[in-house]
Structures are given as C-alpha cells and as structure tokens.
Amino acid sequence: MRxxxxxxxxxxxxxxxxxxxxxxxxxxxxSFAAFFDMPTCDQQGGGGGGGGxxxxxxxxxxxxxxxxxxxxxxxxxxxxxxTTATTTATATTTTTMPPQQQQQQPQEQPLPESSxxxxxPATPNSxxxxxxxxxxxxxxxxxxGHEEDQDQEKTKKQLKPKKKNQxxxxxxxxAFMTKSEVDHLDDGYRWRKYGQKAVKxxxxxxxxxxxxxxxxxxxxxxxxxxxxxxxxxxxxxGQHTHPSPVTPRGxxxxxPEATAAGFGAMTSSFVIPQPQYQQQHHHHLLQQHPYMxxxxxxxxxxxxxxxxxxxxxxxxxxxxxxxxxxxxSLLRDHGLLQDIVPSQMIRKEPKEEYNG
DNA sequence: CGGATTTGACCAGCGC
DNA sequence: GCGCTGGTCAAATCCG
Numbered sequence: 001m002r003x004x005x006x007x008x009x010x011x012x013x014x015x016x017x018x019x020x021x022x023x024x025x026x027x028x029x030x031s032f033a034a035f036f037d038m039p040t041c042d043q044q045g046g047g048g049g050g051g052g053x054x055x056x057x058x059x060x061x062x063x064x065x066x067x068x069x070x071x072x073x074x075x076x077x078x079x080x081x082x083t084t085a086t087t088t089a090t091a092t093t094t095t096t097m098p099p100q101q102q103q104q105q106p107q108e109q110p111l112p113e114s115s116x117x118x119x120x121p122a123t124p125n126s127x128x129x130x131x132x133x134x135x136x137x138x139x140x141x142x143x144x145g146h147e148e149d150q151d152q153e154k155t156k157k158q159l160k161p162k163k164k165n166q167x168x169x170x171x172x173x174x175a176f177m178t179k180s181e182v183d184h185l186d187d188g189y190r191w192r193k194y195g196q197k198a199v200k201x202x203x204x205x206x207x208x209x210x211x212x213x214x215x216x217x218x219x220x221x222x223x224x225x226x227x228x229x230x231x232x233x234x235x236x237x238g239q240h241t242h243p244s245p246v247t248p249r250g251x252x253x254x255x256p257e258a259t260a261a262g263f264g265a266m267t268s269s270f271v272i273p274q275p276q277y278q279q280q281h282h283h284h285l286l287q288q289h290p291y292m293x294x295x296x297x298x299x300x301x302x303x304x305x306x307x308x309x310x311x312x313x314x315x316x317x318x319x320x321x322x323x324x325x326x327x328x329s330l331l332r333d334h335g336l337l338q339d340i341v342p343s344q345m346i347r348k349e350p351k352e353e354y355n356g
Numbered sequence: 357c358g359g360a361t362t363t364g365a366c367c368a369g370c371g372c
Numbered sequence: 373g374c375g376c377t378g379g380t381c382a383a384a385t386c387c388g
Contacts, residue, residue: 193361195380208379212360221379 033143175235181231183207183222188244202226216241 184191184207191209199206206222211218218238225231 192359194382196362197378197380198375205376210380219379 077126172239173235173237175233178232178234179230180232181226181230183224184209187220189213189218189240199223199226204229211238213240213242215353 084296190212192212193207193209195208196205197208202223203226206221206223209220209222215237218236218240219238221235224231
C-alpha cells in the first residue's frame with residue numbers, strides 16, 4: 001500500500017523504457033500464466049502482516065515445473081484445446097519443445113522432482129527475466145529435486161561466496177494473474193517477505209516472499225500489473241517440500257484427496273491443487289486446461305482471451321462471486337467441467353486421476 | 357521479545 | 373567493460 005508510494009521515487013527511473021516487460025515477459029518465459037479474478041478474498045490478511053499466514057490459495061505450490069504449466073499439475077480431464085497460448089505452453093512439455101529444450105530434454109522424467117528439468121521458456125523471448133531457462137543448464141542439479149532447493153537455500157544465505165562459474169540456479173516458475181485488491185494472496189503457506197523492488201515500467205513494486213518453512217526454498221514474487229492495477233501477478237518459484245501448514249478445513253469433499261487440500265480453502269481463498277507429480281502422464285495431460293479442476297469449485301470461470309501480452313500464454317479468468325454462498329455457486333455450476341470451460345474445450349479422459 | 361516487514365546496499369546476469 | 377536490472381541480504385524497524 002503505502003509502500004507503493006514510497007517506491008514512486010524509484011519508479012520514476014523506470015517510467016519510460018519499453019513497454020510490457022516486467023511480469024509479462026516473465027510469464028511468457030514461464031510458459032504459463034493464469035488469470036484469476038478474486039475479489040478481496042485476501043483482505044483478512046491482517047494479522048501479522050505479510051508473512052501471510054492465511055490459508056487457502058494453492059496448496060499446490062509444489063509447483064513441480066512451471067514449464068509444464070499448470071496443465072500437468074492439474075490431474076484432470078483434458079481439453080482438446082484451449083487457446084493457442086495454452087497450446088503453446090503445453091507444447092513445450094510435450095512433443096513440441098522449443099529447440100533449446102529439445103536438446104536438453106532427453107525425455108520426460110518419471111520422478112516428480114526431475115520434472116523441474118522440463119522447464120524452459122515456452123516462448124523464445126522468455127529469457128528476458130525468467131531465469132527459468134537457466135534451469136536447463138543446471139538440469140542435473142535440478143534433478144536433485146526440491147532437496148536441492150534446500151541446499152540451494154542455504155547456499156544462498158551465504159550468497160556472497162556464491163560460486164561464480166555456476167549460474168544461479170532458478171527454480172521453475174509458475175505465474176498467474178489474479179484480480180484482487182490485495183497483493184499478497186492467501187495460498188495456505190506462510191511467507192516471509194524478504195525484499196521489494198520497484199518494477200521497471202510499472203508504478204507498482206514487486207515483493208519477494210519466501211516460504212517460512214525451514215527447508216522449503218519456495219519463493220514467490222508478487223506484483224501488480226501496470227496495465228491493470230487490479231490484477232496481481234504472482235509468480236511462484238520452487239516446490240514446497242512440505243504440506244500446507246494450513247489445514248484444508250473447508251474442503252469440498254468432492255475432489256480427490258490430492259487436490260482437496262489445495263481447493264479446500266477455496267472458500268476463503270484462491271487455491272490450486274497440489275501437483276500430482278505425474279510426469280508419466282504428460283502425454284495425456286498436455287492439453288489439459290488447468291482450470292479444469294476448478295470445476296469442483298464454487299467458481300465461475302470463464303476463459304478469456306484477454307491477456308497480458310496477448311502472446312503465448314493462456315489467460316484465464318476465474319470469477320468468484322462472493323455475493324452468493326460458495327455452495328450456491330457450486331450448485332449452479334454443477335461441479336461440471338462444462339461449467340467452467342467451454343464444452344468444446346473439454347475433450348475427455350475423465351479417468352486420468354481426476355474423476356470429476 | 358520474537359517474528360515479520362522495510363529498505364538500502366550488494367551481487368550477478370545480461371545487453372550494449 | 374560498463375551500466376542496467378532483477379534478485380537477495382541483512383540491519384533497522386515495526387508490531388502483536
């Protein structure tokens with residue numbers, strides 16, 4: 001809030017320059033972005049500030065590999081297509097990998113952790129910010145899985161003596177947009193803010209958070225879209241090595257356990273299901289639409305063509321109508337995929353793991 | 357008092 | 373090589 005003002009000074013430095021850079025670029029690089037419309041679900045925040053010990057949001061944050069985009073994180077029925085953007089991003093994980101990726105990506109890794117390896121910008125210009133591309137170079141390390149994260153975390157502490165010849169390793173990222181009045185969305189995990197920087201071309205600063213759980217090196221960045229201040233762009237990096245500290249109290253018992261945790265808190269916050277680590281299913285999930293899972297949620301989702309950069313990533317709008325009770329919405333939605341995604345987008349494969 | 361946030365400084369990667 | 377920028381550190385400060 002106020003901090004934004006404070007940063008004004010710095011902002012001035014960036015006011016010009018190219019346009020759409022910051023998060024837009026990044027998102028592209030991450031190959032995935034989602035757009036959620038969330039009223040003020042997070043307002044509650046209050047207590048203890050930032051650390052954000054709210055609940056709900058994405059239990060997920062296991063964020064295996066952003067590269068695969070949420071698509072793979074959401075074990076659900078697949079959609080034939082979504083938007084070209086989706087396809088693009090998805091393609092990366094599947095057969096059509098970007099050149100760079102192709103060479104470095106021998107094949108899909110059965111291990112969840114390894115999944116991170118898969119990340120590579122879906123878009124050529126992704127390199128802009130998302131160091132994501134770096135991962136490829138550090139493939140091996142990445143393979144070590146989140147365990148590595150921990151070490152990495154520690155290493156980072158000492159940052160100073162950081163190894164030189166070795167590029168800083170980046171965790172796969174996953175970015176999505178959320179329409180919300182609050183910057184720090186409730187995702188069920190506890191975060192500690194460790195930095196804030198003015199964002200180039202944006203009047204809003206970018207905040208850096210780190211999961212407070214020891215050993216968990218997950219980080220996330222939060223910033224507002226300069227184009228639409230009402231939109232908050234959250235970028236997660238890394239994979240949680242622990243379950244959400246918040247109990248999915250309000251779980252909607254319809255969803256698979258695995259995802260329930262993630263959606264559970266939906267009532268009060270935005271949640272994304274825990275990744276299923278099902279690399280082996282990639283070929284099946286490739287074209288899935290991440291929001292398929294939302295079908296279980298009391299949400300009214302509509303795909304949207306609007307997007308940050310109208311380029312390579314899908315933009316989705318998740319509208320939550322707080323005016324009505326969640327349950328009401330749920331009923332209205334029937335909890336069917338169709339309620340969220342245009343029927344033509346729904347392909348089939350209800351089995352995969354998710355039995356909507 | 358302990359934990360979280362703020363914020364200036366520092367460092368590394370990247371483009372020119 | 374230099375400057376810009378993103379990301380992180382860490383001391384100071386805030387807050388319950």
